Amino acid sequence: MSQITSDGDKAPREPGNLLAANHYAIVERSSLNEEAQHHWHSSPLPRMSLMSQPEFDSLRDEGPWLVALGEPPESGYATLRDNLGSQAVLGRLSSPLSLPDLASHLSDALICQDKQGATYLLRSYVPHVLAVLHQRKDCPWHGWLFGPIIEWSAEGTDGRIHTHAGHGLSTVPEYVPITLDASLTAMLAIDQQALALLNELKRAAPDVFQTNCHGERLMQVAQALTTARTTELEHPDDHNLFAALYLLDGQAPDKTPHWPAAIRLVKEQNQTLGQALEAVQERHHQ
Incomplete structure (x- = not known):
């Protein structure tokens, strides 16, 4: 206890x-x-x-x-x-x-x-x-x-x-x-990972945000990263991709049909989340 x-x-x-x-x-x-x-x-x-x-x-x-x-x-x-x-x-x-x-x-x-x-x-x-x-x-x-x-x-x-x-x-x-x-x-100790991902998203995909407020944007990114950290993913790069996809798609990746197969590749074959998602999608289209 x-x-x-x-x-x-x-x-x-x-x-x-x-x-x-x-x-x-x-x-x-x-x-x-x-x-x-x-x-x-x-x-x-x-x-x-x-x-x-x-x-x-x-x-x-x-x-x-x-x-x-x-x-x-x-x-x-x-x-x-x-x-x-x-x-x-x-x-x-x-x-x-x-x-x-x-x-x-x-x-x-x-x-x-x-x-x-x-x-x-x-x-x-x-x-x-x-x-x-x-x-x-x-x-x-x-x-x-x-x-x-x-x-x-x-x-x-x-x-x-x-x-x-x-x-x-x-x-x-x-x-x-x-x-x-x-x-x-x-x-x-403000979350440096959230700040770095926010800056990357502002450069690469600014339309993902519905507000111009820096604080609100940071909160959105921080919450997406929090969700990523509650999954079985362990590497910060995988957390970043998970959070970015969550914000871009409006749906957490672990709520998609491909997630069980993807996380299996990450855990069992030591693939990155990006590699695993790509492999699963290729199989689906074959």
């Missing part, structure tokens, strides 16, 4: 907040396979997209969702992970806020800016990013971000559950934008 660790002291809470706590999970739909999509659509649990802003229209369905767990929350969370997969359920949190209010708050936390005022999408709910943000108690936005949170738990890359304490406020403090200083940018 994963160990549970805490990276901060218990937060002060207003009277009654513990009893009034609502429990939620964050699900990233881009990581769901076909069976998990069926469970998602049939689940009675209330949920809201965190990408509520109009500029996120193209990413809303496949992006992060806040799901209300109901009672008992432990059972609801376990069922969600069993049905959707641990790679799609990216954390569990408690808050005095209602589902709409917390979703609105976390939606605002998807936007950050640099010191020049340029805005970017920030996957603040991803475990390693969340851990970095929680460490920066010296930043003015920290109290805003974690103000209405009681606890926020996520599984780290070490396989352990890390619990981040908030302040348990029943109202959201005045908005303070998340600002990326040099230290925070370095700690977040």
Whole structure:
């Protein structure tokens, strides 16, 4: 069983907040396979997209969702992970806020800016990013971000559950934008593979993107790469091709009829994904 660790002291809470706590999970739909999509659509649990802003229209369905767990929350969370997969359920949190209010708050936390005022999408709910943000108690936005949170738990890359304490406020403090200083940018270690693939796609296939926003484009590429990494593919070049095909075709390659044969060639004959797909298509046309 994963160990549970805490990276901060218990937060002060207003009277009654513990009893009034609502429990939620964050699900990233881009990581769901076909069976998990069926469970998602049939689940009675209330949920809201965190990408509520109009500029996120193209990413809303496949992006992060806040799901209300109901009672008992432990059972609801376990069922969600069993049905959707641990790679799609990216954390569990408690808050005095209602589902709409917390979703609105976390939606605002998807936007950050640099010191020049340029805005970017920030996957603040991803475990390693969340851990970095929680460490920066010296930043003015920290109290805003974690103000209405009681606890926020996520599984780290070490396989352990890390619990981040908030302040348990029943109202959201005045908005303070998340600002990326040099230290925070370095700690977040922005996905260089996603940036490189984005630049290549902008040069070779700019029409694949439905938006001119750099941050939105980067999010699309990052999500496609996340999906690629959940498959049996292991090489970064194969991940890049998978993500590029996903964006170009509008369908993940592992959802196509040729995928089982192609992945077999990759695993058993050590072929690249490109070689395997070409071989399978040649056989199909013979």
